[in-house]
Amino acid sequence: xxxxxxxxITPGQFRELRSILNNSSDKELESTMRRLWxxxxxxxxxxxxxxxxxxxxxxxxxxxxxHNLRWLKIAAVIILPLLLTWGPYxxxxxxKISVPDMIVMxxxxxxxHLILPDGSKVWLNSGSFLSYPSDFGTKTRTVRLAGEGYFExxxxxxxxxSVETEGVNIQVHGTKFNVAAHPHAPETNISLxxxxxxxxxxxxxxxxxxxPNQTFKVNTGNLQFEIIEEDTQLTALWSENKCRxxxxxxxxxxxRMGYWYGLNIHLENNNTDYRYGxxxxxxxxxxxxxxxxxxxxxxxxxxxxxxxxxxx
Numbered sequence: 001x002x003x004x005x006x007x008x009i010t011p012g013q014f015r016e017l018r019s020i021l022n023n024s025s026d027k028e029l030e031s032t033m034r035r036l037w038x039x040x041x042x043x044x045x046x047x048x049x050x051x052x053x054x055x056x057x058x059x060x061x062x063x064x065x066x067h068n069l070r071w072l073k074i075a076a077v078i079i080l081p082l083l084l085t086w087g088p089y090x091x092x093x094x095x096k097i098s099v100p101d102m103i104v105m106x107x108x109x110x111x112x113h114l115i116l117p118d119g120s121k122v123w124l125n126s127g128s129f130l131s132y133p134s135d136f137g138t139k140t141r142t143v144r145l146a147g148e149g150y151f152e153x154x155x156x157x158x159x160x161x162s163v164e165t166e167g168v169n170i171q172v173h174g175t176k177f178n179v180a181a182h183p184h185a186p187e188t189n190i191s192l193x194x195x196x197x198x199x200x201x202x203x204x205x206x207x208x209x210x211x212p213n214q215t216f217k218v219n220t221g222n223l224q225f226e227i228i229e230e231d232t233q234l235t236a237l238w239s240e241n242k243c244r245x246x247x248x249x250x251x252x253x254x255x256r257m258g259y260w261y262g263l264n265i266h267l268e269n270n271n272t273d274y275r276y277g278x279x280x281x282x283x284x285x286x287x288x289x290x291x292x293x294x295x296x297x298x299x300x301x302x303x304x305x306x307x308x309x310x311x312x
Contacts (some may be wrong), residue, residue: 103131106147108305109262111241116143119154120161123239126262148180150239153195167220168207171198177210178235181220191215191232199225237279244279250296254309261285268310271296 106112106124113123114130118137124130128147136142142162153161155174163170165181167188175195181188190199192210199207199216201223208216208225213232218225237244243260245253251267253276258265263285274296280288285307289300297312 101131101133101144102136103129105129107262109260111238113239116141118156118159118161121152123150123236125149125238126259145179145181146183148178148182148238150176150178150236152176167223168218169200169202169204171200176236178232178239180235186219186221188218188220189215189235190218191230191235193232193236242279242281246277248276250274250276250311253292257285257288258307261288263305263307265307265309268308269312271311 104112104114104122104124106126106128108127111123111125112128113121115121116132116136118141120141122130122143125148128145128149130143130145130149132143137159139159140162141156141159142164144164146166149163151163151172153172153174153176157173161172161174163172163179165179165188166183167181168190170177170179170190173195175197176193177195177197178191178193179188180190190197190210192212192214194212196209196211198209199218201207207218207223208227210216210227213229215228215230215232215235216225217228234244238260243256245256248256249272250270251272254265254267257263260280276292276295278291283291286302289298289309292298299310299312301308
């Protein structure tokens with residue numbers, strides 16, 4: 001997963017890997033993990049007591065609300081090869097265990113809530129990733145975001161909280177804000193709800209200082225930006241499982257809904273005259289489509305994650 005965070009593999013390649021693992025039986029996963037653990041290329045075997053120490057370290061750092069045990073098995077398959085490369089170090093340094101960056105993912109169509117070691121809270125939207133170092137909070141508080149996240153940061157005037165994205169970095173003390181920084185997207189949006197934050201380029205040059213109810217929109221290619229005044233609380237409604245759309249075209253609506261539900265939506269015979277405004281909460285995708293059909297007649301077909309919408 002760290003390969004995805006830093007651009008070594010694409011989100012599509014990761015989804016393909018995840019699909020392969022999801023379609024594997026528990027027996028196949030167990031067999032895979034056993035082969036990885038017993039890989040003869042490992043310089044030295046890791047004693048059982050060291051293995052338990054690794055598990056304890058991981059458990060101390062992961063604070064994710066999750067009920068998907070199968071995904072935990074998949075995570076284990078991905079993490080184990082990394083752990084196995086530390087054989088000699090773990091064998092000779094039993095009291096100095098180091099682990100790689102913690103990486104948390106919100107699967108497509110899902111949302112994830114986690115609590116960082118310093119007590120800061122983070123919500124991740126569909127298909128988003130967050131990583132942070134295993135020693136987070138000891139000297140610095142830096143996280144890396146790919147996708148969309150809502151943050152409620154614990155105040156600590158001795159340690160600045162930083163969010164790194166593909167285009168810009170955000171410096172924080174204690175505040176609430178939303179960041180939409182999808183990989184390869186042309187624009188990053190940062191919306192401040194409470195407190196104050198500053199936005200910097202990768203050379204630590206300050207671009208702007210935000211106050212509440214301001215959104216910073218920046219082109220990730222040339223760093224041209226604008227600051228707009230708006231009700232920024234609306235940008236974080238998704239963290240409460242609410243999706244709000246205002247004066248949006250059909251194309252904008254279905255692009256947003258594809259992201260919300262984790263689907264690939266194809267729009268045909270689009271009528272550009274239609275504009276929509278609504279808020280959805282717990283409605284299923286089919287319920288949403290029926291509501292849309294009442295407003296503007298349409299036909300649809302659903303084949304797994306592929307959806308085709310056609311206006312009548």
